[in-house]
Amino acid sequence: MLLNLHLKHFVLAAGLLVALPAFAKTTVNLQAEARREVANDVGFATLYVELDDKDAARLADKVNRSVTEALAVSKPFSAVRVTTGGNSSYPIYGKSNRIDGWRARAEVRLNSKDFRQLAELIGKLQQTMQLTGVNFSVSPEAREAAENQLVQEAMQAFKRRAELVQRALGAKSYQLANISLNTRGGVQPQQRFESFRAAPMAEAAIATPSFEAGSGEVTVNVSGAVEISD
Secondary structure, eight states: OHHHHHHHHHHHHHHHHHHSOOOOEEEEEEEEEEEEEEEOOEEEEEEEEEEEESSHHHHHHHHHHHHHHHHHHHTTOTTSEEEEEEEEEEEEEOGGGOEEEEEEEEEEEEEESOHHHHHHHHHHHTTTSEEEEEEEEOOHHHHHHHHHHHHHHHHHHHHHHHHHHHHHTTOSEEEEEEEEEEEEOSOSOEEEEEEEOOOOTTSOOOOOOOOOOOEEEEEEEEEEEEEEEO
């Protein structure tokens, strides 16, 4: 009798196991993104002075005076951040590979959100210096504000795509397995114009340059996996 009882329990347990429903899950990898054109709101410029002289000490003095003068000219432009850049000198070789003189170069770098002041200062500095280029980009603050909005849009796009896959498979539900966010764009400056030579001091003052800052694209990408249940 004891043996038969155990056998009945085994048969009952086996029957319960067979009766349990099977839940099939399918993992689907998805990707969605949101993007937006954001106005470039900060400008950058680099100007330089390059001079030659037979005497290295005299040359250094000339270059240093030129940079000091540029910094003095920049003082009234409070909305423009001015820093000195690379400063280098090297020999000029003549016949018989002998040093015939020296050449020196020094840079002044500008950046500002006030494009009017930036353009005016560039025009003044070009009277004694040469302009290598002007670039524009989206500032970190503007990029972060745009990204915060785009994160919500990208997440909503990801959710809609997950629901679309669920309906296409005829599934009852889906569950988020993992997700990651990536942002890009908006930080690379856009080249607008380059290489303007300075006019001799005897000539009339150089006109203020005109430029368009343009815009940069900021993108938020959402990628992840969802588990689709039958």
